[in-house]
Amino acid sequence: AVAAPAVQTGLPEIKWRMTSSFPKSIDTLYGSAELLANRLREITGGKFDIRIFPAGEIVPGLQALDAVQQGTVEMCHSCSYYYVGKDKTFAFGTAVPFGMNARQMDAWIIGGGGQELLDEFYGNYNVYSFLGGNTGVQMGGWYRKQINTLEDIKGLKIRIAGIAGEIMSRMGAIPQQIAGSDIYPSLEKGTIDAAEWVAPYDDEKLGFYKVAPHYYSPGWWEPGPVVHFYVNKAEWDKLPKEYQAAFRAASREAHIQMTAMYDHKNPQALARLLAQGVKLQNFSNEIMKKAFDISRELYAEEAAKNPAWAKIYAEFEKYRKSQNAWFSVAEAGFDRFMQSVR
Amino acid sequence: AVAAPAVQTGLPEIKWRMTSSFPKSIDTLYGSAELLANRLREITGGKFDIRIFPAGEIVPGLQALDAVQQGTVEMCHSCSYYYVGKDKTFAFGTAVPFGMNARQMDAWIIGGGGQELLDEFYGNYNVYSFLGGNTGVQMGGWYRKQINTLEDIKGLKIRIAGIAGEIMSRMGAIPQQIAGSDIYPSLEKGTIDAAEWVAPYDDEKLGFYKVAPHYYSPGWWEPGPVVHFYVNKAEWDKLPKEYQAAFRAASREAHIQMTAMYDHKNPQALARLLAQGVKLQNFSNEIMKKAFDISRELYAEEAAKNPAWAKIYAEFEKYRKSQNAWFSVAEAGFDRFMQSVR
Incomplete structure (x- = not known):
C-alpha cells in the first residue's frame, strides 16, 4: 500500500470589502488604504484580498462604520469623529479640539492605554480599531x-x-x-x-x-487627527492568526505612510499657495x-x-498634560531654533 | 493509475540572525527589533525565524554593519552614524547635527527620495536599509x-x-x-x-x-535619530516575495513602535527626574x-x-528648509499654544 502524501492546503483565500469614507481624489488619505490592501496581497500571495470602495459606492462616507457594524462590509477606512452624533465619545479616537498632536496620539494609543480604552468603547459598535493614518495638525x-x-x-x-x-x-x-x-x-x-x-x-x-x-x-x-481601519468583530475573529498578524503590521505601515506623505506634500503646496498671494x-x-x-x-x-x-476624557487629559510637559523641552526647543535659522 | 496529488510545499523555512548594536538594557530600542522578529514569526507561522543577539554576543555593537556586509549575519539593528569613521555620509541615515526631526526624517525617507539616496550610498556596503525606529529629539x-x-x-x-x-x-x-x-x-x-x-x-x-x-x-x-535594520543584499534577494513584503510591513511597525514608546516613557521619566532635583x-x-x-x-x-x-547634503538641506517652512505654521502654532496652557 502506498501512503497518500499529506496535502498541505495552506491558508485560506479570503475576500473582504473595505468601504472608505473618502473619495479617491483625497489621494493621500485614500492611498494609505490602498497600501494596506496591496501589502496584504503581497504578504499572502494574493490569498487575503481586500477590495476598496470609495465613499458612496457601497454606502455614503459618513455611514462607513454602520456598514461594518451591521456586517454589510468586513471593514472600513474612516474617522471616529464622523460619528459624534451617536456619542461624542467617538471624537477621542480621531481628534478633539485642543487635544494631542500626531506623535502624542501615537504614544497614547500604542503605549499609553488609549487603544484599550477606545476598543472598550468601540466594542459597543461591534468593531475593532486599527491605526490607519494621521494628517498632522490641520489648518484653520x-x-x-x-x-x-x-x-x-x-x-x-x-x-x-x-x-x-x-x-x-x-x-x-x-x-x-x-x-x-x-x-x-x-x-x-x-x-x-x-x-x-x-x-x-x-x-x-x-x-x-x-x-x-x-x-x-x-x-x-484637528491637532493630530487619526484615521482608523474598523473591522467587524466576527470577521476579524474568523481570520487565521497569520492574517491577523499581517494586518497588524501592514496597517501600521499604512498609518505612518499617510503622515509621511502629508508631511512631504504640504510644504510644497504651501509654497505654491504663498506664491499665489x-x-x-x-x-x-x-x-x-x-x-x-x-x-x-x-x-x-x-x-x-x-x-x-468621562472615563476616556480623564485619561486623555492627564496624558496630554504629561506629553506637553515633555514635548515643550527637547522637541520644542529644537524645532523653535531650526525654524529661526531656516 | 492514480494520479499523485500535487504536494504544496508552501513557503520555505528561513532562519536569520540579527546582531543588534544595543544591549538588552536599552529596552525601548532593543524592543523594536524584538517586535519585528515576533511579528514575522506570527505572519509566517514560525517559518521566517529571526534570532536577535545583543551587542557583543556575535560582534561588538559598533561592528554590526560590517558583520552584515561580510555575511557573518543576515541582518543587524543599528544606527548609520556609528560608521562615520568609514565615511561621514553615513550620518545622514540616522542624524546630522541641526538636521531634521523624527517626522521630517520620515517624510524625507518615505516620501522625499531619501530612501533611494541612502540606499545608493549603502549599496557600496552590500546592504539594504529599512526604517527601524526613532528616539525623537534627544537631550543635550x-x-x-x-x-x-x-x-x-x-x-x-x-x-x-x-x-x-x-x-x-x-x-x-x-x-x-x-x-x-x-x-x-x-x-x-x-x-x-x-x-x-x-x-x-x-x-x-x-x-x-x-x-x-x-x-x-x-x-x-540628534534631532530625530533614525535606527535602521540593515539586511545583506544577497540574503534579501533570496527571500520569497511574501517574506520581503512581510518584512517591509513589520519593520515599519517596529519603526513607529519605538517612537511611540519613547514618547510614552520620556514624560514620566522627566517628571521623576525633576522630582529628584x-x-x-x-x-x-x-x-x-x-x-x-x-x-x-x-x-x-x-x-x-x-x-x-555633497550629493546627499544638497538634497537634505533643501528638504530641511522646506519642512521647517511648513512645520513653523500649523504644527508649531498648535504645540506652542498647548504648551502655554498646560
Missing part, C-alpha cells in the same frame, strides 16, 4: 476677511462640523454643514464667510484661495484661549452626563 | 556646572562622539570617547565635566543626575547659533572633498 481654514478679535467671530458663517462647530457657536459664529464640493461656490457668493478643510495639499486642489485669501493657522480642532495668518492668542476655555467647559458638561466620555 | 546631556556662554564651553571635557564631537571641538571643548558604563564614575570623579546619552527614560537608569545635575536641552546633534536648562541661543554655524562650515568642507556627502 480659509476666510474672506481677517479675523483679529473675538468680535470678528460673532456672526461668522463658517463651514465647520462636530465639536469644533459647537465651540464656534458658543463663540458667536454660525457653523454651517456643507459638502466639500459646495464650499467653493458658497465662499465665492458670500453665502458663507469661511470654511475649514484639511491642509495645504488638499486645500490647494479645491482652489479656496481664489475666493477667501486669508489662510488661518492652526486648526486647533495667499495671506497666511495666525489665530490670535485671545481667540485661541477663548476657544480653549470653551472646549473645557463643553468637555466638563459632557463628562457630567456621559460616563463613556 | 548632563553637566556638572551651568553652561551659560561660549566661554563656558572652552576646555569642557564632554563625552560626545562623531560629528557632534567635531563641532564641540571647534567650539573649544575637549570631546571624550567613553563607554556607557564608564560615564557615571568619570562624571563623579570629575574626569569629565559633561556627558550626553539619550533622553529622560534611558538617562534616568544610569543615574547621571546624582553627579551632574544640570540637564541641558535640546540635543541639537534635576535642573532643567536650555542651551542659550548664542551657543546654539555658534554650533549651527560651525556645523554648516564643517558640512561645506566635507562637501568639497566627498562627492557622496
